[in-house]
Amino acid sequence: xxxxxxxxxxxxxxxxxxxxxxxxxxxxxxxxxxxxxxxxxxxxxxxxxxxxxxxxxxxxxxxxxxxxxxxxxxxxxxxxxxxxx
Numbered sequence: 059x060x061x062x063x064x065x066x067x068x069x070x071x072x073x074x075x076x077x078x079x080x081x082x083x084x085x086x087x088x089x090x091x092x093x094x095x096x097x098x099x100x101x102x103x104x105x106x107x108x109x110x111x112x113x114x115x116x117x118x119x120x121x122x123x124x125x126x127x128x129x130x131x132x133x134x135x136x137x138x139x140x141x142x143x
Contacts, residue, residue, distance in 0.1 A: 064108040072118030094128035103132045110139035
C-alpha cells in the first residue's frame with residue numbers, strides 16, 4: 059500500500075474527528091474499522107512507520123487511541139514510533 063494512501067487516510071480521519079464530536083462520527087468509526095481490519099485490502103496498519111509519520115504530520119495523536127480500539131498491539135507500536143522522532 060502506498061504512502062500516499064496512508065497519508066490520505068490519516069488526513070481524512072484526523073480532519074473528521076477534529077470537526078465533529080466523537081459521538082457524531084459513526085461513519086468515521088466505520089471507516090477506521092475497515093482500515094484496521096487485517097482481511098481488508100485497504101489495511102492501514104501494514105506500514106506502521108508511514109502511519110506514525112502521517113500522525114505526526116497531521117497532528118493526529120488521537121488516532122492512536124482510536125486505533126487501540128481495533129488493534130491494541132499496533133497502537134502500542136505507534137506510540138513508540140511517534141515518540142521516537
